[in-house]
């Protein structure tokens with residue numbers, strides 16, 4: 001870079017001189033930015049570019065999922081053009097409002113909320129967010145809509161009923177169409193990465209965390225994914241399954257997609273297995289070399305399948321986990 005460029009940060013413009021990093025430019029102008037090492041090891045200075053792809057060098061140490069979302073390390077970023085940037089903490093804390101456009105029952109214990117965001121927000125299908133009612137009731141939920149829906153400011157989530165839980169009670173009994181809700185903390189590495197259409201994908205979820213896999217699956221098919229995609233949906237008993245017909249319909253439409261409900265107890269529907277998810281992986285996918293694995297469940301479920309995937313030779317860097325307790 002031979003001329004200085006502008007950095008737009010928190011509504012103010014700062015200049016960045018030739019051969020100066022974003023971190024040094026902000027510090028020079030007394031902007032408090034967290035940092036420790038300045039050597040791309042502590043990740044304290046991670047920021048996100050809101051307008052352009054950051055320079056490659058500033059993303060080299062980050063996971064692919066973070067690179068795709070334009071995160072970068074400020075201590076390694078020598079900008080070549082003007083950048084609008086935000087700190088990770090500010091992004092996670094910023095709250096957006098949305099209006100409930102539809103409230104659909106997917107199952108006696110699962111409700112789908114279709115939200116219209118008041119301002120555009122960027123997300124990938126499969127990531128998570130915090131949905132709040134403004135009175136401190138909130139829950140981390142997976143995004144069931146594809147990233148293309150974000151252009152229309154639309155966002156879909158599934159909420160599962162939990163006994164003696166104030167958030168469930170609010171969603172199932174009080175929340176109505178046209179009500180306002182609050183969203184924050186859009187994040188997570190369960191997301192489809194375009195550019196590898198032949199990649200083999202294993203998607204694993206339990207209960208209403210199926211939402212994450214629906215978001216990811218739609219992104220995959222909207223990007224013309226051609227490699228095998230296997231979805232394992234774990235439930236204790238068959239009555240807990242939902243969207244079965246829709247998922248079987250997708251299998252009919254995309255021959256590279258296979259949906260396998262894994263039932264622990266009781267009768268097994270057509271195409272399903274009487275098995276826990278980890279045993280199903282051991283039995284049917286004993287070699288996961290080269291596969292990408294996406295897991296969304298509670299801590300115990302996620303670790304059990306992660307271990308099984310590792311035993312089946314999946315590379316740890318290819319196992320992506322989102323822990324969402326339900």
Ligand code: FES
Pocket residue numbers: 034035036037038039040041042043044045046073074075076
């Ligand atoms: S300051 Fe440590 S990674 Fe940038």
